[in-house]
Amino acid sequence: MAATTQIKQLRIATRNCGFIDPESLDDYIALRGYEALAKVLTMTPAEVVEVIKTSGLRGRGGGGFPTGVKWGIALSNKADQKYMVCNADEGDPGAFMDRAVLEGDPHSVVEAMAIGGYAIGATLGAVYIRAEYPLAIKRLRLAIDDARAMGLLGKNIFGSGFDFDIEIKYGAGAFVCGEETALIRSMEGHRGEPVSKPPFPAQSGYWNKPTIVNNVETFANIPAIILKGADWFSSIGTATSKGTKVFALAGKIVNVGLVEVPMGTPLREVIFDIGGGCPDGKEFKAVQTGGPSGGALAHKDLDVAIDYESLIARKSMMGSGGMVVMDEDDCMVSVAKFFLDFTMDETCGKCTPCRIGSKRLYEILDKITKGHGTHADLARLKSLCEAIKDTALCGLGQTMPNPILSTMDTFAGEYEAHVTQKKCPAHVCTAMLTYTIDAAKCTGCTLCTKVCPVDCITGTKKQPHVIDASKCIKCGACYDKCKFDSVIKL
Amino acid sequence: MSMLTVTIDGKITTVPAGSTILDAAKKLDVDIPTLCYLNLEDLRINNKGASCRICVVEVEGRRNLAPACATPASDNMVVKTNTLRVLNARKTVLELLLSDHPKDCLVCAKSGECELQNLAEKFGIRESPYDGGEMSHYRKDISTSIIRDMDKCIMCRRCETMCNDVQTCGVLSGVNRGFSAVVAPAFEMNLADTVCTNCGQCVAVCPVGALVEHDHTWEVVDALANPDKVVIVQTAPAVRSALGEDLGIAPGTSVTGKMAAALRRLGFDHVFDTDFAADLTIMEEGSEFLDRLTRHLNGDQTAKLPILTSCCPGWVKFFEHNFPDMLDVPSTAKSPQQMFGAIAKSYYAEILGIPREKLVVVSVMPCLAKKYECARPEFAVDGNPDVDIVISTRELARLIKRMNIDFAGLPDEDFDNPLGESTGAAPIFGVTGGVIEAALRTAYELATGETLQKLEFEDLRGMDGVKVATVQVGPHALRIGVAHGLGNARKLLERVRAGEAFHAIEVMACPGGCIGGGGQPYHHGDIELLKLRTKVLYDEDAGKPLRKSHQNPYIIELYEKFLGKPLSEKSHHLLHTHYFKRQRL
C-alpha cells in the first residue's frame, strides 16, 4: 500500500497485524496482550457487558447488531452451559479481513473470546473456520495451544476460578454456513441450513444452549475497548456506528487490499484518497459494498459518510466489508447478474423464495443481457425482488435482491437501454453489440481480415473494409487488432 | 403459564406463551395457508422448518413478513394476514413453486387431494409467469411400496421429519444445494436398498404427489377379470375405520358392512376378513408367549423375554436393521395378513378343491409395508406367494370410485365364511395397544382357566408414545410395554437392551397404530383424526358378542380340522417365520 494510504486509516481491529510475529505469544503480550482479559476477570460479567454496550460496538459480520446487547441477552439467559462461537467462515467472495486478522493477530481473537465467555457465562468456545484457510488455522491452533500452556485458557484462568477453552471446527466451504443458525447446525453435524429466528442463538443455539456468535473482526476490537475504555471507542465514528471498519478494496481500483478506517469516513476518501481511484484513467462508475448481499453506490453517493444506516438507506449494506469498484467499462446489469450467479450457486435450497427465486431472477437478468428483455421483465424482476426480500428465511435470501434493486434504482437508464434499444451502453453484453468499421478511419491495412475467425471482413487493400454483420460472431478480435481505432463497438 | 394478547386482522385473543402466530390464528378461525407445517405436538415433535413461506403474515413493527407457523406470538403483537403485501408474497411463492413443478395433475396420484393444487386453485393461478424457466429433474425411484417422483417435490421436508424425528429411520434427508436440492436417501440410493421400513409415514404427510404408494389397483382389476382364477379378498381391521373418509363419509364412521358389500360388487369371489387371521394370530402368539413365559420361569435359558409382537412388517424390518442382535426376541408368529394367505392357500384351497396357483389372495391394508411384506421370498411356496396383491385403503377407495359403486348407498353386508368371522379381539389390532390387549384376554383365560372379568386394559390404550403397565395374570405380574411410532419403539427397545425387565412388548410402526398407517386416507399429522378412527375400532370390539379370540368358532374349527393345536408342527410350518440380519445403511 502506498504511504499516503496510512494517513486516513485508523487501526483498531488490525492494530497488531504486521507489527508482531503472529506465532509469538510473547510478541502479543509485549503489546499489552491478555491484559484486557486480566482486567475483565476483576470485574463482574454484567460490568463487562455494560462496557461493550457503552462502547457502541456493533457486529462486523454483516448484520451490525449491537454486540453488548447480544451478550446481555445471553448473560440473562440462565443455563447449565453456554457457548461463545467465533464466526470465521468468511464466505463472501473477495473478502479476507477475517483471514488477515487470524493470520496476523490470532491471540486478539483468542483473548476476546475468553473475555466474551466470562461476560456471558460460557466456559466453552469454538471457532468455526473455513477449511480453505490453512495458515489461519495453523496460527490459530498455535495461539490456542500457547495460551493454554500459559494458563491463559483452560481451568482457573489467572487464578480467578474462571474456566474457558476453545476448540476449532472446520467449515464445509458453503457461503450460507456463515449464517449463524446454519453455522450452528453445521457445528452440530447437520446439513448447514439456516433455521427460523426467533429463537435467536443467544436464547437457544448450539445444542439448544444460549450461544453467542460473533465475527472475527468484532472480537478483534474487544481487547482494545476493554483496555482503552468504552468512551474512547465511542468517540470514534458516527452517531450510530462506532469505531472503525476494515474494508477489502477490489475490482477496478489502484490500491487493492485491506484498509481500516473510522466509521463515517466518506466513500470518496476510501476510494480515491486511499484506494487511488480507478486505474488507467478510467472513470469511476460504482462501488458494490456488502458483497453479494449489498448494492451498488454511484457518483452521487461518494460523499456519504459510511456507516450501517447510510448504506442501508441506499439499498446496500455494510456486509463484511467488501468493496468492489466498477469503472465505465462495467455493465451494471451484468454486475447484478454476476452477484446473482453467486447467490444462486450458494443458496442452501431450504426455502422456496430463495431456492427457486434466485434461479428465476438470474434467468430474467440473463434474458435482458441477451437482448430479449421486455418492460414486463423489468416489472417482474422488481416485484420478484420485493417478494423475495419479504419472504426468504435467512439473510442470504433476504439480501439477494439488493444488487438488482440498487442497480435498477441508480442505473435505471442502463436497464432501460438494454430493454428498449437493445443496447448495452458499456458494450459488455455481447449479444447486443455490433462491430462496424469506420470508413473514414480505416486505412485498409487488412490486419483485421487476418484475425477474423469467421472471415466476415471484406475489402481490398488500402480501401475501407466492411464487416458482414450477419456472419460476425462478435469475438472482438478485429477491434483489438486494429491500430487505427477504426473498428467501432455499438 | 403466562398468557399473551394477540390481535389478528383486528380480532383479539389470548394464547399461552410459546404459541405461534398460527396457533393464535387457529383460535380465531383465521385461515392461514400452510404447506410445510405439520402439527406433531401430540407426538412431542417440534417441527418448525418454516421452509415453504406460504404462511407469511405482516407483523406490526417487523421489517419483513413472518412465517406464521414458526414465529412465536408475543404480547400485544398485531398481525395482518390478508393485506395486499401478504397476498402478493404468497402468490409469488406459489408461482415460484409452480414454475419448478410439472403440470401433471391429470396423471398424478395426488390430484384432487393435493395441497399445492388446492392452493393454486384458491389463488386463481391461471398462468405461470416463468414459463420457459428451467425445471429440476430427478429420476423416479420405485420400490414395492412407494414411488418417489422428486420432480413434484416442493421441499417442504415433512417426509424428513416423519422419517427422521418420528420414525428415527433416517432414510430421507436433504441432499445437494440450491436449485438442485432434493430429499433423498444417502448417496441417492434407491429406497428399496436402504433401511426404509416401508412404513409410509413419509407418504402419509407429503402434501403433493412426490411420495405416493405404489398403486396395484390395475393388478386387482386384471385378476378379477380372469375367468381362470378364484379371487378372494381380506381386509385389515384399520381399513374399516377410515375407508369412508375417502368416499364422502364423515371421519369416525365405521363402514365395515358397506365395505364388505362394495368388495362383493367389485367381483371378489369370496369376501373375507383379516380379523379372522387376527384371532388366529392371538392363538399362536398368545400360546408362544405362555410357552416362553413358563419355560423362562422354569429357568430355561433359551426362553427369551420379553416377547415382541411381530404383526407389523414395518417394525419387523426396523428391528432386522437396527437390532440384529435381538432377532430371537420377537415372536415367530407371522402377521395376520400372512397367516391369512398361508391358510387361504392351504386349508381353504383344499376346501375349494383347487390348487393354490388358481387362488388369488388380495389384501386391503392400511399399510404400505404390507406390499413389501407379501413379496418377501419366505412367504411364497415354489414362487407362488401366499398373498398375491396388496392394495391400501386409499387404493380400495379409488377402485370403488372407478367401478362407479355408490358407496354411501350400499347396504351393510357380512363377510363370508369360514375366513370372515372374528371376535372383538380382532378389530383392536388396528390401534396401538390393541394386539397386546387381545393377547392378554386370551392368555389370561388359557393360563388361569378363569373367565376374565374386565376385558378393557385401559392402561394400554391411548396416544402416549410409550405405555408401560403391570398386568396380573393368575400368579404372574406381567410387565407390559407398548410403543407406537418407530422412534418410540427404538426408545423402548433400548430400555430392554439396557436390562429393563419386560414380559411382553407390542410395537406398531405407525403413529396410533395401523389406523395411522401409510396407506390410510392421508392423516397429515392430524392426531384428532387418529383418535376418531381409534374409537371406531373400540366400538366395534364392544359391540361384538364374542370378544376373545379363542372363542371364535371358525378358529376352533380350523384347529380341529386342520392345524391340530396352536404351535403344532403344522402351525409352525404355516404360521411362523424367522428373521434376517440386515445392513444398517
Ligand SMILES: Cc1cc2nc3c(=O)[nH]c(=O)nc-3n(C[C@H](O)[C@H](O)[C@H](O)COP(=O)(O)O)c2cc1C
Ligand atoms: C448468508 C450469510 C452469510 C454470512 N456469513 C458470515 C461470515 O462469513 N462471517 C460472519 O462473521 N458473519 C456472517 N454472517 C452473519 C452471521 O449470521 C452473524 O450475524 C454474525 O456472525 C454475527 O456476528 P457479529 O454480530 O459479530 O457480526 C452471514 C450471514 C448470512 C445471512
Ligand code: SF4
Ligand atoms: S434464504 Fe436461501 S440460504 Fe436462506 S434458508 Fe432460504 S434457501 Fe437457504
Ligand code: SF4
Ligand atoms: S468481431 Fe470477430 S467475428 Fe466480428 S468481424 Fe471482428 S473479428 Fe470478425
Ligand code: SF4
Ligand atoms: S403434485 Fe399436485 S400439483 Fe403436482 S401434478 Fe400432482 S396433483 Fe398436480
Ligand code: SF4
Ligand atoms: S417409508 Fe418410513 S422408513 Fe421409509 S422413507 Fe418413508 S418414513 Fe422413512
Ligand code: SF4
Ligand atoms: S417428498 Fe413430499 S413431503 Fe418430502 S419434501 Fe418433497 S413434497 Fe415434502
Ligand code: SF4
Ligand atoms: S403399524 Fe400397521 S400400518 Fe403401520 S406399518 Fe405396521 S402394520 Fe403397517
Ligand code: FES
Ligand atoms: S407453512 Fe409456514 S413456512 Fe411453510
